[in-house]
Amino acid sequence: MLLRTAQIHSPENRAMDFSLRTAAQAANALFDLVGEVNLIGEEHIVHLNEQRLHLDKSASAPVADTMRALREWQLGGIQLTATTDVETWRRFIIVLQQQPTMEPGATPDPDAHHRVNLALGERSGVRVLPIMRLGGAGIGGAGGGAGQSLMVQASRALSLYVRAIELVIRLHGQDAEKLGGAFPAGLTKVLQALVDQVFTEPRFVLALVAWKQGGPYLPRHVVNTLLLGLALGRRLGLNRSALMDLAQATVCADLGMVLVPEAIREKPGPLTAQERALIDRHPWTPRGSRSPPGASR
Known part of the structure; x- marks a missing residue:
């Protein structure tokens, strides 16, 4: 009116x-x-x-x-x-x-x-x-409610998604100890931009998760887990500072798996005890690299 x-x-x-x-x-x-x-x-x-x-x-x-x-x-x-x-x-x-x-x-x-x-x-x-x-024909069949799907018109949303993937891909082949207790250059800035975006319009990132992006599965899995974590945190009412902490924690949750040798990650048969120990330790790998010496895990 x-x-x-x-x-x-x-x-x-x-x-x-x-x-x-x-x-x-x-x-x-x-x-x-x-x-x-x-x-x-x-x-x-x-x-x-x-x-x-x-x-x-x-x-x-x-x-x-x-x-x-x-x-x-x-x-x-x-x-x-x-x-x-x-x-x-x-x-x-x-x-x-x-x-x-x-x-x-x-x-x-x-x-x-x-x-x-x-x-x-x-x-x-x-x-x-x-x-x-x-x-009715949105990204990857992602539901936008009542059978409808979502098409994102903001190109920077996809740009942030791709940048986040590229930065995680850069971790391939790096030793956890070489991370120097910090995320790779640029990743913190991208995380902050994603937090700001999810605060403004949370369905952007949900649509991006549904985008069937090509390339290595593992880096995409890390980024998708991050985006879903941010959307959930926003839904729970977390403020920007708490969402930033959640973003870093969510990345850390799977970042160690990126550093596990591909031969072990993709091994078709049973894992040895040493290989299983390496897999089980993956959540602590980035956590340890970001903790001060002697800190409790």
Whole structure:
């Protein structure tokens, strides 16, 4: 209703006040009910905090209009991080109307939401989410809810995934003692970027896990375990600092297996006692390399 009224009246017009008050009241009621709100979708397919909403006929058309309008502004959804008031939503409409719209058939700008959020300011309780497309033929058959799959439009999501895999691949053939008590160069930065991404839109990483990426299985297994761990941690309500700790711990959980010789990992027959001991020790290998001398394991 707010976006529809804004197509008729200027945000500064008194005629907008009722719609602005209604938007603030509805948003605050939803925020009080579920906490942080992530509403994302395309036309009749809408997800609220990772769960698909089943809309009745009276709500379907207005929601479709809203999602279509956001898509024209190259945006994927709305995020509520705090309670709002009339002026919050007035500012929201003004900023949206200042954004360029996307021509039919054009490729969306994956950074459009950054421009809007920057214009809204850090204190705004309303943020916008990156554009995504929900459809029936998504990545690797990954379920997005009610039989729908997820197609990720943000190229940096896949870029981070590939970079994480490449950095783990670099560990192949390295001695645990040569790690020097730290992750390889660049991995901590990638972990932080993944934490930030999972905080913004957790379904990005779930879609990436479903992407059937080529290349060695083992590095991909480490990265996929990391991504699923981050998604689970976010679902449990961990903050950014705790998620970063979880990211490092999750990588460490399987990093030792990367350093186990391939001949032992892929051995078709029974393992010797020494080989089994090496396999069983793999969770402690990176843990030991990151611990101070004499620290208890």
